[in-house]
Amino acid sequence: MEWKYSPKSIEKKWQEYWERERLFEVREDSGREKYYLLEMFPYPSGRIHMGHVRNYSIGDVVARHLRMRGLNVLHPMGWDAFGMPAENAAIKAKTHPAKWTYDNIDYMRSQLKKLGFSYDWSREFATCDVSYYRWEQLFFLLMYRKGLAYKRSAYVNWCNTCQTVLANEQVEGGACWRCDQPVIQKQMEQWFFKITDYAEELLDYTYKLPGWPERVLTMQQNWIGKSFGSRLVFPLESGDGEITVFTTRADTLFGATFMSIAPEHPLVTKLCRGKSQESDVLQFIERAKQAKRSDREADLLEKEGIFTGSHCINPVTGLKIPVYVANFVLMEYGTGAVMAVPAHDQRDFEFAGKYGLPVKVVIQPVDAVDPPKAEELTAAFEEDGVLVNSDAFSGMTSGEARDAITAFLAEKGLGETTVQYRLRDWGISRQRYWGAPIPIIYCDRCGTVPVPEKDLPVVLPTDVALLASGASPLPVHEPFVNTVCPECGGPGRRETDTMDTFVESSWYFARFACPGHDTGPLDLSRVGYWMPVDQYIGGIEHAVLHLLYSRFFVKVLRDMGYLDVDEPFLNLLTQGMVIKDGAKMSKSKGNVVDPDEMIEAYGADTVRLFCLFASPPEKDLEWSEQGVEGSFRFLSRMWRLVAENREKLLKAVKYDGERRLPTHLLDLHRKTHQTIKKVTDDIGERFHFNTAIAAVMELVNHMYQILESPPGDDELWPVFREAVESMILLVSPIVPHIAEELWHSMGYTESVLLQPWPKWRSEALQSEEVLIVVQVNGRLRSRITVPADASADQVQRTALEDPRIREFISGKTPRKVVVVPNRLVNIVV
RNA sequence: GCGAGAGUGGCGGAACUGGUAGACGCACUGGACUUAGGAUCCAGCCCUGCUGGCAGGAUGGGGGUUCAAUUCCCCCCUCUCGCACCA
Structure with missing residues (x-):
């Protein structure tokens, strides 16, 4: 065994070994619990970037860990291979998109293999393969x-x-x-x-996905944008036709003093035909249509409108109101027409002021005595309140009136309650x-x-x-x-x-369950075993796009009988971006760090370790070359621990927890088991890889401490061996190459991957004595050591007898003493 | 404007159900080994005071609940992200 850790000489060896032994290939096995772990597949843009490395490192830890825990883990990889960059690059480089794409795939696959990710490569496909897109x-x-x-x-x-x-x-x-x-x-x-056919179900299930981050669900809910309201009909004054509006505020109908319709509204040309303002209206419409969407959305566009020359009838007041074309009304939402209530809608209020349209107050605040006067309003009153100036509906609350007014119109066939979605x-x-x-x-x-x-x-x-x-x-x-x-x-x-290439990425995860199936898109006997994806990992940028489309597509495929799940992804982890010098890594900013160079300089294990250690997965990760060196240093420390003590370790038989040990070795034994527990929880339950790594670092530091003062103890090496082997197994999902090498150097011939995940024994966690913090009035004043099984009374007595504590109490009688077992005593005087 | 999330040493970040704030790492400082070290090991490392041990102050700011608050509640400030004329 080399004295110095040099990743170059070991990483390739083990990658080839894993591939030769087909250790990552899986089959469905109804007798075993399955786990489908998936990371968002990459677009083959040319090279893997750090964002990928981070994403796939996170996934790989989970996959390797769960395999050791005995689960049948599906962990596939493929290529989101259709898309415009291929075309643009091909035009520039005078090649073909297909060639460009497949060449990139070949290179990027080799990069992923160099990182040692545990993919079942036998399932790989690219979405531009005819066998997929057919x-x-x-x-x-x-x-x-x-x-x-x-x-x-x-x-x-x-x-x-x-x-x-x-x-x-x-x-x-x-x-x-x-x-x-x-x-x-x-x-x-x-x-x-x-997709709007599925709006309700898509929304509904956002409340049934506890394994998804709250903010992603919120974003999807906002995107779907369900609102309850009414469809109300305004007959045209001319008698031939009507304008239907969607409103969430039917209670304000008596205050509707004009109508705003979208420039694209099909009635516009009819409404202005033959009127004196016809040509002005048509010009206005042309201008409005040409306005850039970016301006329309950024609120840059001034709110403008023009009278069409026609009127319609407010169905409850019977009064005729002018119809305006307004540039802010969207044809795509609702009906493309809005009843304008200037007293109770800020936008209408401004519009009315600009064009001298009447303002009529119909809602007053619940606690107000008199309704505000229209001419004194400086802004619209948009909240709910009590109706005024609304005939029989006056005195109702807004909520009551919304139903009552809609019902009143429904009887005449002029209204209905309805649900409107923002989703298109x-x-x-x-x-x-x-x-x-x-x-x-x-x-x-x-x-x-x-x-x-x-x-x-x-x-x-x-x-x-x-x-x-x-x-x-x-x-x-x-x-x-x-x-x-x-x-x-x-x-x-x-x-x-x-x-759209998002169609391909909307079902690739299901195809991974039966990639070669050629008599149909999906083989339900296999897909049924693997789906849904138990854990999906990827960037937050797809919170709405890919993640909404995929949910929709799965429901469609389910209804066609190709799938038997309602949702594609049970649990979702959205990892943060990789940042350097305070900004997202990008070519234009010139702050990209090339994974190849990092692997070349430090090895894949170091790169993986750093990605996992520098911050928890859902947060942004600040790239730091010094941090990378620190990660390399830790791996070297692990390496030396084994290399320098190998002879003695090999001769020792792993401690079995039976014999009595001197205190310092009992401490190491306990530390080992505490570390196993901590790492198991952190990786398995919380996905906090940074703290899992920190725990192993503590164990390693502890071992070095013990070696500092060699006690020449017979029991040292058996206990040490237990610690070292645990260390290797615990880090193996994170840094698999060095773990494999160290494992074999400990005399084993079977892959570390096939070892069961280490277990902690709870009796090994217990110590005979515990440190108790003693506070007086909530301030830390002393520390005492008591037997672990001491009663609360005993602990309290020991605390009160402590000389430092007696000094602080100085004769006063404690008013209250709080004893938290194994933790602290707080004396209140 | 609406919605969500976050503010902890010089830095990245710990503290899982309220219970020793700052684990672990980086940077820095001192020492050991050495021809030398940017290798390695050991020690120190939130701020302030007498500087041994202590005492006091610190988790964006202010208030509250509690024996006890980074953690729970209220108000304010700052930052990040998402949506944004949605009727």
């Missing part, structure tokens, strides 16, 4: 059949830089989530998945090449025709010439586009949009 096309067809996939013309988020459409979830603060450029609104024909359908069309083709054919005679299942897959052609603009080459790829209509046999044209 099943996604089948899902699309089944969803199409059920009306869950549909096409419509809609105003959508368009990113000019990426030359494609984005889903609402993919627009962050009005900018593209990928390239950060402003997004504009564009009307296009688009395919949607009807998931737009999945992407005008890009490197994605899964949408299996649809357009025929002049038959219209939109789904590709028959027997004709799947629709293979993405590889013989394409990429366009420098980034626009998809598919529409101009004649052999792909031109096809035959499956219904009439006449000429047909293929859909050239591809699917």
